[in-house]
Amino acid sequence: MAYNCVVLIKQVPDTKRITGQAMNEDGTVNRSALPAIFNPEDLNALELALQIKEKYGGSITVITMGLPAASAVLRDSLFRGADDAILITDKRCAASDTLATSYILSCAVKKIEYDIVLCGRQAIDGDTAQVGPQLAEKLGVPHITYVEELIELNGKTITARRNIGAGWQQVKAGLPVLLTVTGDANEPRVAAAKKMMKYKNAHTPIEIEKEVKGDNPDADDATTKALVERKCSILKEKNLLIKQWDLDFLEADLTWCGRSGSPTKVHRIQSVVLAAKESKNVEPNDKGISGMIHELIEDKIIS
């Protein structure tokens, strides 16, 4: 049988490329100086969904919540083989912690028919690994975390191997289910040239609006609106319109979104200052090294 997969992805700052300049003086992150990338393990989740589709048939819907610019990772997913893409963007989503994020995502996933929800194990900006299991709880489905291999799908059951730290576990569950996928699960494919040609013009309504305003700076609001609607309907016909959902469309309870829906708050952010209390330079010769070893023995650090 065929399976409908929903893949949740995130656009993240490339934390491995943070340089001194990427931090503000007050220790906050200067996000604009960081390249935005497709969260690495979300690519593994997408790849697993693509493999399921190739083997069993079905469809793949990718969803991201973020700023309008996050549509880039949705397009990237279409280039790699996803069928449908949805951007959840709304100013009222700002300051959502993992609890509020999982609530908002659950409202979106509930609007889609699905058998399997896939997430990356964790995102490299927060490294929390919490949204997957929290989303599973909100959907009322079991979760299998740290999936490193899909063994089999058979009717309404799934068998997978998960990493359990030092070792592995093979588990079977009924569908629907939520998986979080590790970087060891597969080697994500690259974008297909044909699909890139097809989907490079896939856009969200917000991107179209920006484009229309750029092309017609003097148009009044009504004209702009009409132009945007026309462009959107043309894209929709060509299957190139990336869906854009806000919290009203999701019928989300605003108490559980954004700041009010987030129990965790930031008390303080500090930049990391690494410094030894006392340090000594040791000459790289016999005398220097022997002296250091002598001190370490005296201090009972080595015996």
Next chain:
Amino acid sequence: MIEVNRDGEVWVFGEQHGGRLEDTPIELLSKARRLADTLGVKLTAVVLGNNVKELATKLIHYGADKVYVVEHPLLRVYQANSYAKVIYDLIHKYKPQIVLYGATVTGRGLAPRIASAAKAGLTADCTDLQIGDHTTVKDKQVHKNLMFQVRPAFGGNIIATIINYDRWPQMATVREGVMPMPEPDGSRKGEIIEEKAEISQKDLPLQILAEHKRAKKVNLKAARIIVAGGAGVGSKDNFQLIWDLANCLGGAPAASRAAVDLGFIDHDHQVGQTGTTVRPSLYIAVGISGAIQHQAGMSQSQKIVAINNDPDAPIFQTAHYKIVGDLNEVVPKMIKAIKEKS
């Protein structure tokens, strides 16, 4: 979700598998003991399983005042759904103010499931916990005696302190190995309370078909001396230098992520953000530049010796002994000096 209450206990999830207590609840008890003492409340461990009562005594020896033991045949093997349901029910019944879990594969699946059901806050992978006050920016309201949940973020580039003042319990998972193991005190007495689990087969959505646990090749957390090599060591063959130095010190060989990725040594030996966090008496970093992700896993070492041919290598910022030189000359000289002295 439970209301803010100042007399709630401090809880530690007593993770066990197959009747064997993991290290993390024991590490957590040492820190949680201090939190509970500062708040003037009881420190309680929660153990779920089948035939796990004897673990309660052990948890008391390591610092718990009280242990809730929940035994049920269906709790013999951990599953997120069943464990989350039982702990959620207990949280509702007793209203603890703090609940801590190890940031193990199990804890990282279980805690978010509970947090979601309880609509409570959860901070992941904390490296430190303290009690402190917070004043809100907007209305200058003071919230006293909150749990400060300290964790690295943005790949270890910043340290964030997270709080949770309006919806309790305050929950966190804590990284393995960041808190010292306390010594057990066999004379400690505590209260053991048996609790019933309201669960049935439908709370076990998974079938565990097979499991393979392998012993870690090295126990870095327990090592008193660690000799770690980085990409600068150059090759797998040359990594023998690291093994030799570790051997003559009775220490454990370790590596940076770069050295593991280059195939010099197995991942079990990796220290840092994505490896093991260590705090040995002596840490010798050989040919490791000292990316922040690596330093996050070793900067708590009592003494740090760094050997690198680049005088500007970041590892020198934390080192107590800095040796700028060729590791291929320095390491043999160290081995020689150690053999002569001891």
